[in-house]
Amino acid sequence: MTALLELRDVTKRFGGLVAVNGLSFTMTSGEIVGLLGPNGSGKTTALNMISGLLQPNGGAIDLLGESVGGLPANRIAHRGVARTFQLVRALPSLTVGENVLAALAFRRHPIWGEAAKPKIEELLGSVGLAGRADQPAAGLTYIDLKRMELARALAAEPLLLLLDEWLAGLNPTELRAGIDLILSLRDRGMTILLVEHVMDAVRALCDRCIVMNTGSRIAEGPTDEVLRHPEVVRAYLGDLHA
Numbered sequence: 001m002t003a004l005l006e007l008r009d010v011t012k013r014f015g016g017l018v019a020v021n022g023l024s025f026t027m028t029s030g031e032i033v034g035l036l037g038p039n040g041s042g043k044t045t046a047l048n049m050i051s052g053l054l055q056p057n058g059g060a061i062d063l064l065g066e067s068v069g070g071l072p073a074n075r076i077a078h079r080g081v082a083r084t085f086q087l088v089r090a091l092p093s094l095t096v097g098e099n100v101l102a103a104l105a106f107r108r109h110p111i112w113g114e115a116a117k118p119k120i121e122e123l124l125g126s127v128g129l130a131g132r133a134d135q136p137a138a139g140l141t142y143i144d145l146k147r148m149e150l151a152r153a154l155a156a157e158p159l160l161l162l163l164d165e166w167l168a169g170l171n172p173t174e175l176r177a178g179i180d181l182i183l184s185l186r187d188r189g190m191t192i193l194l195v196e197h198v199m200d201a202v203r204a205l206c207d208r209c210i211v212m213n214t215g216s217r218i219a220e221g222p223t224d225e226v227l228r229h230p231e232v233v234r235a236y237l238g239d240l241h242a
């Protein structure tokens, strides 16, 4: 079966710093995979290359067997990759519905105006914001902002969703709701690559994990096994003691 996503020997350098060093992994449709590692290990840089915000210096990135490595972000989005950001990117002067509309207007098959209204409601409903389209985005709580950002990502009807610390900063009740929401996306067939530091969430969500340290993959496998891997424990303890 063709992998949904395949990275082969992908490298990114910033001057003399090798932020991602020969990273290889594959994902199949329907998986939730965790991309883990201590601060600065290269996780966000990897997401940035998969989504086209950064150009790799070497290696290959394929989506459904076709090369997307080095394509601009909008073309990769049109091929089916959507993402959220560590710092939520909302348009606070607009309503919740207008924020989602902006995403619908820039997707591969754009819709806008009246035609977009049912889709906006459907997207907001799918992230727990039903009936909130007319509310100003500026008034949303943190978790609701995150929900809105997710609705914007889902507006593209992606094959692959990249979540960059989407659960960070949530209180325990919100975290449970956030985990359930991500699981509901998986139940609808979404494939998700998740960068996350909240280990309870990683255990609850990820079928498999890939762990990076200083740009390289140091472990990969089922979540429980990977989190017990001595090199992974060392990398995280080293980070905590740094």
Ligand SMILES: Nc1ncnc2c1ncn2[C@@H]1O[C@H](COP(=O)(O)OP(=O)(O)OP(=O)(O)O)[C@@H](O)[C@H]1O
Residues within 6 Å of the ligand: 014, 017, 019, 037, 038, 039, 040, 041, 042, 043, 044, 045, 046
């Ligand atoms: N645009 C950039 N220019 C220069 N160096 C960068 C740039 N982006 C990232 N880096 C460096 O690359 C390395 C990897 O950073 P990256 O943000 O990918 O790590 P991360 O694993 O996502 O960290 P965190 O968990 O803290 O978000 C770090 O040393 C970082 O300082």
